[in-house]
Amino acid sequence: MRSVLVLLALSACAPSLSQQSLAPPGRAARLEEVMGFWSVKYYKVEVSQGVALALTCDENGPCRNVNVVSDDPAIAETRPASLVAMQAISFTAQAPASAFVIVGKHPGTTRLHVHAKRSREIVVTVVAPPPPANEQKAATAAR
Amino acid sequence: MRYLPLLIAGGCGAVGGMHQATLVGQCSKDDAACARKAPLAPLAIGSKFFPEVSTEIAGTATPNLRLESAEPDVLAVEGGALIAKHAGTSAVLISTDDGSVVDFMHVWVAPVTQITLSRRDGERIAGAIGLAVGEDVTLVPALFNGAQRLAGTSAAVWSATSTGPIAILQDGASDRRRLRARAPGKTTITVALGDAKTTVDVEVVP
Numbered sequence: 399m400r401s402v403l404v405l406l407a408l409s410a411c412a413p414s415l416s417q418q419s420l421a422p423p424g425r426a427a428r429l430e431e432v433m434g435f436w437s438v439k440y441y442k443v444e445v446s447q448g449v450a451l452a453l454t455c456d457e458n459g460p461c462r463n464v465n466v467v468s469d470d471p472a473i474a475e476t477r478p479a480s481l482v483a484m485q486a487i488s489f490t491a492q493a494p495a496s497a498f499v500i501v502g503k504h505p506g507t508t509r510l511h512v513h514a515k516r517s518r519e520i521v522v523t524v525v526a527p528p529p530p531a532n533e534q535k536a537a538t539a540a541r
Numbered sequence: 542m543r544y545l546p547l548l549i550a551g552g553c554g555a556v557g558g559m560h561q562a563t564l565v566g567q568c569s570k571d572d573a574a575c576a577r578k579a580p581l582a583p584l585a586i587g588s589k590f591f592p593e594v595s596t597e598i599a600g601t602a603t604p605n606l607r608l609e610s611a612e613p614d615v616l617a618v619e620g621g622a623l624i625a626k627h628a629g630t631s632a633v634l635i636s637t638d639d640g641s642v643v644d645f646m647h648v649w650v651a652p653v654t655q656i657t658l659s660r661r662d663g664e665r666i667a668g669a670i671g672l673a674v675g676e677d678v679t680l681v682p683a684l685f686n687g688a689q690r691l692a693g694t695s696a697a698v699w700s701a702t703s704t705g706p707i708a709i710l711q712d713g714a715s716d717r718r719r720l721r722a723r724a725p726g727k728t729t730i731t732v733a734l735g736d737a738k739t740t741v742d743v744e745v746v747p
Contacts, residue, residue, distance in 0.1 A: 419558035422630055422647035448612030450632035450645040452559050477634065479642040481559055482598045497559075499642045501611045501632060527629055 412516045413461050415441050418481060418497060419452040426525055427451040440519040443510075445474070445502040446527055452479055452499050459487030460496040461514035470508035474522040475501040555581040557644030562596045562606075562635045564646045566692070581692060583649035584616070584625035585684040587735060588693025589715075591622050594635055596643055606643065609634045615650050625650040625693055651686040656697070656732055656739040658682055661717070669742040672707070672722035679712055679719045682732050682739070695734050703728040706745040 421427035425446035431438045445451050455461035466476040481497035500510065502524040510520040555564050564581060584590050596603045608618045612631035617624040623633065632645045658666040661679045670678060684691040695716045699709050706726035710719040720730070722745040731740045 419645075422649075425630060425647075446630075448615060448629060448631040449647065450558065450611055450634060450642075452642075452645075477636070477640060477642045479559070480561075480637065482561060499634070499645065501634070503611070 412438070413455045413457045413464070413512055413514045413518045414438065415512070415518065415520070416454045416456065417451065418454050419450070421446070421449060421451075424528060425449045429453060432521075440521060443474075443500060443520055443522045444525060445500060445522065446525050447502045447505055448527065450499050450501045452481065452497055454481065454485070455496045455498065455512060455514060455518075456485065457514050457516065460485045460493050461512075462496070463514065464496050464498065465513045466498045467511045467513070468508060468522075469510070470506070471503070473502075473504050473506040473508040473524050474510065475503055476510055477501065555646060557635060557646045558632075559642075559644040561598055562594055562644035562646075564592050564594050564633070564635075566590065566592065581646070581648065582689065583651040583686065583691050584623060584693040585653045585686075585691035585695055585734070586625050586628065586650055587653070588625050588684065588691070588695040589622045590625070590693045592633075596635075598643075604643070605638050606635055607638070609636060611645075616648055623648060623693075628652055651689070651691055653684045653691065653695075653734055653737040654687060655685040656682050656734060656737050657685065658732065658739060658741055666741055669744060670720075671744050671746065672720070673746055674722050674724060677710075677719050677721040679717060680730075680732075680741075681717050682734070684734065684737075697732050697734040700731050700733075701728045701743075702731075707743055 417429040426444045427449050428444050430442045432440050455464045468474050468476050477499045479497040479499045481495045483495045484492040485495045487493045505524050505526040507523045512518040594606055610616050610618045610631050615627050615629040616631040630647050630649045632647050634642050635644045636642050658680045682697050697716050699718050706728045708721040712719045725745050725747050727744045729740050729742050
């Protein structure tokens with residue numbers, strides 16, 4: 399029982415992430431929650447090669463001293479970001495948002511580790527961009 | 542409510558994905574062909590685009606910024622210019638000196654399928670050009686992919702079937718040319734970039 403409560407407390411405090419930018423037309427940039435039994439187990443991001451995605455980090459208010467590390471920067475890179483927006487930390491108080499950017503570099507899958515007070519994992523899948531329209535027509539004709 | 546400043550910032554120009562910076566072409570306000578007049582179009586493969594970047598963040602002037610391409614094989618950043626290399630899209634990251642991303646813009650690159658010519662005021666050349674000896678006309682190539690006009694300054698190749706009637710002069714821009722009527726006669730000007738080309742007939746009268 400005690401371990402369940404500890405697990406609950408830990409999962410409740412782990413950073414939550416929110417998507418702050420949109421994918422360009424025909425490309426992917428999407429954040430999804432993967433739910434565990436009680437709460438978010440980890441996050442999944444699908445992003446196209448060459449596309450950037452801005453996320454904010456919240457941990458009972460904006461994450462402080464957030465650091466995001468990629469297992470394979472050749473697949474997905476991360477950068478700290480300056481998003482000049484206020485985020486609620488209580489009913490009456492606000493604090494500057496904590497943001498970072500994910501950049502799809504090469505098709506493949508890797509993991510990002512978001513370190514704030516607690517840690518959070520993101521599984522990032524970088525997808526190849528679709529071929530140009532004339533190549534698609536040629537492929538259809540060849541079938 | 543917290544998104545109100547973002548909505549206000551997003552109301553003009555080619556605003557980035559985080560709604561904090563804008564990216565327009567470097568050009569004078571009276572330049573009709575300039576990309577400043579419209580949101581940033583796809584860049585033509587083989588062309589360069591010289592961006593002017595600024596931020597709209599409450600309480601601060603634009604900080605020192607640098608540009609970086611997410612996909613250098615599609616779009617490279619060299620000396621502050623965007624170089625279109627292959628068809629596709631790439632995020633251009635707008636960062637401060639310490640590498641913190643202030644905003645990003647997804648820029649598209651497309652092949653040129655058609656070239657048209659226009660005068661410097663933007664009027665399209667739809668037929669032959671007649672000039673008197675001593676007159677000149679400045680022509681600007683416009684690059685298209687289907688019906689979509691492409692952005693970027695190209696290094697298009699200009700040639701004439703006969704160089705006697707006119708001289709093709711540089712005009713301070715890599716793509717623009719000034720045609721100077723030198724002697725009576727007829728010639729055909731060809732402007733080519735990659736596989737795309739266009740021609741215009743020029744007649745010079747005394």
